[in-house]
Each structure stands twice: as C-alpha cells, then as structure tokens.
Amino acid sequence: MANKSDFTAEEWKKLLESPLLAGFAVSAGDPSGFIGTLQEGFASAKALATAKSDPNADALIKAVVDDLLTPDGRAAARDGVKGVVDGAKVDEFKDRALVELRRTASILDSKAPNESKAFKDWLNHIANLVAEAGVEGGFLGFGGVKVTDAERATLAEISTALKA
Structure with missing residues (x-):
C-alpha cells in the first residue's frame, strides 16, 4: 500500500x-x-469531502485528501495550480493541466502501481462531477445541456492523459 513516504516531495505535490x-x-x-x-x-x-468520509476509499486517495485539508497541503496544491496558469493565455490552461495530469499518471504507474487505477478513476470521477455541475446554455435554467460537447471532449482528453 503506497503512502506519502513512497513519493518524493515533488511527486507528492503532483498528487x-x-x-x-x-x-x-x-x-x-x-x-x-x-x-x-x-x-x-x-x-x-x-468529491474531496466524499472521499474523506468514505470508509471504502482507497488509502492513497484518503492520504491525499487528508493532506489537502491541511494548510501546507492546500498551499502546495494551490501553488501547483498557480504554476500551471502563470504566464499562460486562457486557451492554454486546459492543455497545461492535461500535461500535469499525464505527469501524475506516470508517477502513479511507477510508484503506486497497485493504487494507480483507483486514483486515476477518482480523478476521472472528479472531472465528471465538475462537468455535470451545472446546466450550460439555455435561458433562466430552461433548455441547455448538463454536459457540453466541449466538456465531453475534455473528459476524453483527461481519461487519455491519465491512461485510465
């Protein structure tokens, strides 16, 4: 069972x-x-709260969530996301995030092969929840779609990046 001590500080930050x-x-x-x-x-x-309270959640997922709920963990994650967007144009954000998710997949595959699939599935689940979070288009909540074509395409790109 992989845990924080199995990763370098930089690898853990990616997780x-x-x-x-x-x-x-x-x-x-x-x-x-x-x-x-x-x-x-x-x-x-x-999604983070659900993983924290789920008694059946993967131990590595729980360790990441627990660390994200600390000031240092939040700061590390926030700094990582900030690093993705620094100096980028808005239309580059997604591609940069996908590059980082590919790095995460590689780390998981090499350092936590037994937990890799569950962790990647969890990341895909988070992406799906975000895509389904609101209704896009329409007027005053009428019409519109739950998941747009662009969101569907991004979900497929995330799955590919994660090799899930």
Missing part, C-alpha cells in the same frame, strides 16, 4: 494538485459564467 487540476481542466475546457464556476468548484470540494 495533491491532481484533484484540483482534473476539475480545472474541465472548467478551462469550456469556461462557464460566475454561477457555473461556483457550481464546478463546489463539485470538486464535494
């Missing part, structure tokens, strides 16, 4: 960033308005 980047990639792939962005953020937070 901490990954749940945020999975949701961020979807949001960047098809930016929403203010309300949509809030809904997407809440979806990511809910």
Whole structure:
C-alpha cells in the first residue's frame, strides 16, 4: 500500500494538485459564467469531502485528501495550480493541466502501481462531477445541456492523459 513516504516531495505535490487540476481542466475546457464556476468548484470540494468520509476509499486517495485539508497541503496544491496558469493565455490552461495530469499518471504507474487505477478513476470521477455541475446554455435554467460537447471532449482528453 503506497503512502506519502513512497513519493518524493515533488511527486507528492503532483498528487495533491491532481484533484484540483482534473476539475480545472474541465472548467478551462469550456469556461462557464460566475454561477457555473461556483457550481464546478463546489463539485470538486464535494468529491474531496466524499472521499474523506468514505470508509471504502482507497488509502492513497484518503492520504491525499487528508493532506489537502491541511494548510501546507492546500498551499502546495494551490501553488501547483498557480504554476500551471502563470504566464499562460486562457486557451492554454486546459492543455497545461492535461500535461500535469499525464505527469501524475506516470508517477502513479511507477510508484503506486497497485493504487494507480483507483486514483486515476477518482480523478476521472472528479472531472465528471465538475462537468455535470451545472446546466450550460439555455435561458433562466430552461433548455441547455448538463454536459457540453466541449466538456465531453475534455473528459476524453483527461481519461487519455491519465491512461485510465
């Protein structure tokens, strides 16, 4: 069973960033308005809370969530996401997040092969929750779609990046 001590500090930071980047990639792939962005953020937070309280959650996932709930863990993850967007144009955010998710997949495959699939599935789950968080298009909540074509495409790119 892999845990924090099995990873270098930089590798662990990539694992901490990954749940945020999975949701961020979807949001960047098809930016929403203010309300949509809030809904997407809440979806990511809910996924973390669910993993923390799930007695059957993978131990590595729980370790990452527990660390994300500390000030140092949050700061490391936030700094990682900030590093993805620093100096980038808005239309580059998604691609940069996908690069980092590929790095995370490689780390998981090499350092935690037994936990890799569960962790990647969890990241895909977070991305799906973010994509389904709000209704896009329509007027005053009528019409519109739950997941846009651009979000579907981004979900496929995330799955490919994670080799899931």
